[in-house]
Amino acid sequence: MKPIYIVLASIGAIILFSFLGYRSLFNNAVGYQETVDEKWSNVQSAYQRRADLIPALVKQVKAGSKNEREILTQVTQARAGIVNAKTPDDLELMGRKINTAINLAYEAYPELTSTKLFVDFGRAVEGTENRINYARDEYNGSVKTYNTHIRSFFASMLLNREEFGKKEGFKAKAGDQDAPDFELE
Secondary structure: OOHHHHHHHHHHHHHHHHHHHHHHHHHHHHHHHHHHHHHHHHHHHHHHHHHHHHHHHHHHHHHHHHHHHHHHHHHHHHHHHHHOOOOHHHHHHHHHHHHHHHHHHHHHOOOOOHHHHHHHHHHHHHHHHHHHHHHHHHHHHHHHHHHHHHOOHHHHHHOOOOOOOOOOOOOOOOOOOOOOOOOOO
16 A cells, blocks of 8 residues: 555544544534523523412412401301390300301311411422422533533634633522512411
């Protein structure tokens, strides 16, 4: 074999391996960049879930506690009438009113559930905040992987810095670290 062929084959092999190496660097950078974008979309999705879910749950808890408050007020008022009864007839009348109020309350609301609503609400808020935290952590992990890749020795020399710029991890803005404000009555 002639030395010229060996030199040409060596040059061809160097060009081929260089191309394959660059292609791998580029494709990995694109993949990591897309993963970062996907993870940020997941963070946004978790925020949207919070914005959709929490107000609806607050309304549900408020409505449930309002209904129970009305029932308990009626029953308490009916019971209070017994103390003010002056004659046996008043007492009998009050007893019937109490039984009616209690029966109506029991039939309409066999179980007072406002405490359970508050507990479920707390669990939903906690679960939502955990999802947001998990999504943020996943995003920050993907940013680290991406930034490590693009800042590696060969990648930093060969990749276009405008196309593959460094990404910032999640950082809370002033006030964003606070959960949404809501009132339960």
